[in-house]
Amino acid sequence: MTISDRAALLDVAGVQKIYTGRGRTVEAVRDLTFSVGQGELVCIVGPSGAGKTTLLKCIAGLMAPTSGTVTLDGATVTSPPASMAVVFQEYGRSLYPWLTIEGNVELPLKAKKLSKARRAELVREALEAVGLADVHSAYPWQLSGGMQQRVAIARAVAYQPQVLLMDEPFAAVDAQTRADLEDLIRSLWHKLGVTILFVTHDIDESVYLGQRVLVLSSSPTVIMEDLTIDLPDERNQLETRSSRRFAELRGHVYEQIQLAKHRKGGQPGPERVLPDSNDRTPASKAPDAAR
Amino acid sequence: MHRLLSSGRSLLLALGLPVVLVGLWWVASANSVNYYWPPLKTILTTFGDVWFSDRLRADVLPSITRLLIGYAGAVVLGVALGVALGSSRTLRRLTEPILEFFRAIPPPVLIPILFLFAGIGNTAKVVVIISGAIWPVLLNTVEGVRAVDEVLSDTSRSYRITGVARLRRLVLPAASPQIVAGMRQALSISIILMVISEMFASSNGLGFAIVQFQRSFAIPEMWSGILLLGLLGFVLSLLFQLFERRSLRWYHGLRRSQRGEK
Numbered sequence: 001m002t003i004s005d006r007a008a009l010l011d012v013a014g015v016q017k018i019y020t021g022r023g024r025t026v027e028a029v030r031d032l033t034f035s036v037g038q039g040e041l042v043c044i045v046g047p048s049g050a051g052k053t054t055l056l057k058c059i060a061g062l063m064a065p066t067s068g069t070v071t072l073d074g075a076t077v078t079s080p081p082a083s084m085a086v087v088f089q090e091y092g093r094s095l096y097p098w099l100t101i102e103g104n105v106e107l108p109l110k111a112k113k114l115s116k117a118r119r120a121e122l123v124r125e126a127l128e129a130v131g132l133a134d135v136h137s138a139y140p141w142q143l144s145g146g147m148q149q150r151v152a153i154a155r156a157v158a159y160q161p162q163v164l165l166m167d168e169p170f171a172a173v174d175a176q177t178r179a180d181l182e183d184l185i186r187s188l189w190h191k192l193g194v195t196i197l198f199v200t201h202d203i204d205e206s207v208y209l210g211q212r213v214l215v216l217s218s219s220p221t222v223i224m225e226d227l228t229i230d231l232p233d234e235r236n237q238l239e240t241r242s243s244r245r246f247a248e249l250r251g252h253v254y255e256q257i258q259l260a261k262h263r264k265g266g267q268p269g270p271e272r273v274l275p276d277s278n279d280r281t282p283a284s285k286a287p288d289a290a291r
Numbered sequence: 292m293h294r295l296l297s298s299g300r301s302l303l304l305a306l307g308l309p310v311v312l313v314g315l316w317w318v319a320s321a322n323s324v325n326y327y328w329p330p331l332k333t334i335l336t337t338f339g340d341v342w343f344s345d346r347l348r349a350d351v352l353p354s355i356t357r358l359l360i361g362y363a364g365a366v367v368l369g370v371a372l373g374v375a376l377g378s379s380r381t382l383r384r385l386t387e388p389i390l391e392f393f394r395a396i397p398p399p400v401l402i403p404i405l406f407l408f409a410g411i412g413n414t415a416k417v418v419v420i421i422s423g424a425i426w427p428v429l430l431n432t433v434e435g436v437r438a439v440d441e442v443l444s445d446t447s448r449s450y451r452i453t454g455v456a457r458l459r460r461l462v463l464p465a466a467s468p469q470i471v472a473g474m475r476q477a478l479s480i481s482i483i484l485m486v487i488s489e490m491f492a493s494s495n496g497l498g499f500a501i502v503q504f505q506r507s508f509a510i511p512e513m514w515s516g517i518l519l520l521g522l523l524g525f526v527l528s529l530l531f532q533l534f535e536r537r538s539l540r541w542y543h544g545l546r547r548s549q550r551g552e553k
Contacts, residue, residue, distance in 0.1 A: 062445050086449040093442035098464045098541040107460060108450035139541055141548045159450065 008035035009195050010059070010163055015068035017054050028054045030220035032068070036163075041189050041196045043206035045253060046216025047261050052199045055221070056167045059197070060086050072163065082112075085156035089168040091148040095140040095155075101127070102136040105155045112159070126158035129188060146177030150184070157188060166198045170205070179237050182209055186235060203257060207231075207249045208240060215253060217260045225256055329511045338515040346500065351519070354485055354497040357413055361420025362481040366474055369425045373432025373470075374462065383433070394430075398423030398484055402491050411492040419488040424477040431473030435466025468542045471535055478531055482524050497523075 017029040028051040036042050046052050057063040059070050061080040070077040072084065085108075088094040095104050102123055109119045127133050130150040140148050149169055156164055166185075170178045182205060189196055200206050206213045207229055215225040231245055240246055317331045342351065376383050402419055409415035439462055447453075447461045463470075489498025497520060504513035536543075 057445075060449055062448055080449045080451055082451060084449070086446070088442055088446060090442045093440050094446045096443065096461075096464070097545045098467070108452065110460075111450060111452045111456055139544060141541075141545045 009038040009040075009073055010036040010197065011069075011071040012055075012059060013069050013071070015055065015058055015065045015070065017051070017058060017063070018066045027220040029058070029065075031222050032216075034214055034223055034226060036195060036197055039193050039195055040212065041186075041198065041210055042212045042214060043210035044197065044199045044214045044216060045201065045203055045206035045257070046221065047218055047257055048201050049219055050216045050260070051219045051221040052201070052216065053167055055216075056086070056165055056197075056199050060084060060165055062086075083162040085159045085161035085164050087149075087152050087156050087164070087166045087169045089171050091145060091152050091169075091172070092141075094152055095148060097139065097141055100137050100139055101132065101143075101151050101154075104140060104151055105158050108155060108159050122158040122160070123154075126154040129157055129191070130154040130184060144177075146173045146181060149173060149181060153181075153184070153188070157192065157194075161194065163195045163197065166196065168200055169198075171201070178205075183237065185209060203250055203253045204241070207246060207253060208235060208237075213249075213253060215256045215260065224260055227253065327510055329514065333511045334514045334518065337511040338518060341512050341515050342519055350495050350497055350500045353413075353495050354489065355523075357416045357420065357488075357496070358481055358485045361417040361485065362424060362478060364417060364421045365424035365477050365481065366428055368421065369428025369473065369477070370432050370463075370470060372425075373429045374436055374458065374466075376429075377433040377436025377466070378462075390429075394426050398480075399487050402488055406492055416485070416488040416493070416496075420481050420484045423484045424481045427476035427480070428470065428473040431469040432466060435469030436462055438469075439465045468539055471539055475531060475535070478527060479524070482520075482527070486520065 012035065013033050015029060015032045016027070019026045019028055032055060034042075044052060044055070054063070058065045059077070061070070061077045061084070064078070072081050075081070096107065099107065105123045105126055106119050109122055114122070123136075124133070127136055130153050132147065132150050132154060135143065135147070140151055143151070152169070170181050173181065185196070185198070186209065188194070198206070198209055200209075210229050213225075213227045213229055214223050215227065216222070217224050227249070229249060231240060231243070231249070313331075320328060320330045321332070323330050376386060398419060401422055405415050405418055405422070409418055443461065443465065447457055452460055485496075486498035486501075489496035490502045493499040497516060501513055501516035501520075504510075504516060
C-alpha cells in the first residue's frame with residue numbers, strides 16, 4: 001500500500017484471486033492495484049469474463065482475496081464494512097420479494113439499529129431521491145426492471161455509505177431506462193458526495209459516468225490503463241455523448257479493450273497514446289506504472 | 292356485477308359435486324334395512340345427539356388438543372432441525388443415514404413401542420403425532436434453507452444482516468414456501484396419527500369413540516364419528532389454505548409476475 005495519495009479512501013493493493021477446485025486452479029485476478037479518492041466516481045471497465053465481479057466481491061468483503069489487501073479508510077477489509085453498500089446487477093434477486101419497497105429500503109437500517117423515526121426519514125428521502133416516492137407500499141416484483149434497480153439504489157443510498165459499489169447495475173435494463181439511471185447516478189453522486197466505484201462492461205457507460213476509467217485486461221486480470229476522463233462535469237446524454245472528446249475517449253477505451261481480449265496477464269502491448277484534449281499529460285499509463 | 296356472477300359460478304362448481312354425492316347417498320340409503328348401512332337420515336339425526344352432547348368436551352376437545360399440540364410440536368421441531376441441517380453441510384452428512392432410516396419407518400408401528408415407554412397418556416399420543424408429522428416439515432425446510440438465493444444472501448451479508456437477524460429476515464422468509472408445503476402434508480399426517488393413536492390405547496378421543504361405537508355395534512354413531520372426522524379435516528384444511536394465502540401472498544404474486552413477464 002502506498003501513502004502517496006493522501007486522499008485515498010479505498011485502496012486496493014496487489015489483489016490476486018485464485019479459485020481452486022477439484023484439482024484445477026483458475027487465476028481469475030492476477031494483480032490489481034489502484035486507489036479511489038474520497039468523493040471520486042471511478043468506473044472499472046473490462047471485457048466479459050475479466051474477473052470484474054470477483055474484484056468487486058473482494059472489495060466488498062464478500063470474498064477473501066488469495067493475496068493482497070483492500071483498505072477502506074485506513075482499515076483492512078476482511079468482512080463487509082459498515083460504510084459500504086453494494087448494488088448488484090441482478091435486481092430481481094437482490095431485493096427481498098417478501099418485503100415491500102419500503103421494507104426493502106428499511107431492512108439494512110434495522111440491522112444498523114437506527115430508531116424508527118430516523119429509519120422512516122431515511123427511507124422517505126432515499127425513495128424521493130430515486131423518484132419512487134409514490135410506490136413505497138408495492139412489492140418489488142410489481143415494478144419494472146428499471147424501477148426495481150431504483151429501489152436497490154435507494155436502499156444503498158438510505159444506508160448512507162461512504163463508498164457505493166455497483167456491479168454492472170444497468171446491464172439488464174433497456175437502453176432508455178439505462179440512460180435515465182446513468183443520469184440518476186451522476187446526480188446522486190453530486191448531491192450526496194458519496195464515493196462510487198462502478199463496474200461495467202459497457203465502454204460508453206464507463207466514459208459517460210466516470211471521472212476516471214480503469215481498463216481491465218482479460219483474465220487473469222491486471223489493470224491495463226488508468227484513464228482520466230476530462231469531460232466537463234456537467235454531462236447530459238445528448239451533448240456529452242455527441243461531443244468529439246467523448247468519441248475520442250470512447251474510441252481509445254475501445255481499442256484498449258480489443259487489445260485486452262488478445263492479451264492475457266497484462267504484458268503491455270504496443271502503446272497507443274490518447275491524443276490530448278488540452279495541455280495535460282497523457283493519462284495513458286502502462287499497467288505497472290499505474291500506481 | 293360480473294365479479295359477483297363469476298364468484299357465484301365458482302361457488303356452484305365447488306359445491307356442486309358434494310351436494311350431488313350427499314343427495315345420492317341420501318336417496319340410495321333412504322330405505323336401507325341393512326344393519327351396517329343405516330339411512331343417511333338416521334346418521335345425521337344421531338350426529339346431533341352424539342356429538343352435541345358432553346362428548347364434545349369428553350372426546351372432541353381432547354382429540355383436537357392433542358392434534359394441535361402434536362402438529363405445533365412437529366412444525367417447531369421440524370423447522371428448527373431443518374434450519375440447522377440446511378445450514379450445515381457437515382451436520383447433513385452426519386445425520387443423513389439416520390434420518391433416512393427413521394423416515395422410512397411407518398409411524399403407526401412405533402405406537403406400541405412408544406406406549407410402552409411413554410405410557411398411554413396424552414404425552415405418548417403427542418409424541419406419536421410429532422414422530423410422523425415432523426418429516427415433511429424437516430425435509431422441506433432443509434431444501435428451502437439450502438436454496439436461499441446467492442445474490443440475496445450476498446446482499447444481506449453486505450448490509451451486515453447476520454446471525455439471528457439473517458435467520459429471521461432472510462432464511463426463514465426465503466424458505467417459507469417450502470416450509471408451508473411441508474406443513475400442509477404434516478397436517479393430514481397429524482390427523483391420521485391422532486386417530487390411530489387413540490384407537491390403540493385410550494380412554495377418550497375421537498378415535499377411541501369410533502372404535503368403541505363399532506365394537507358395541509352402535510353403527511349410526513360410528514358413521515357419525517367418521518363424518519365428524521371428515522368435517523374436521525375439511526375445516527382444518529380450509530383454515531390452512533387461508534393461512535397459506537395470507538403468509539405466502541408475496542410468493543404467489545411473484546410467481547404470477549414471473550409467469551406473466553417471461
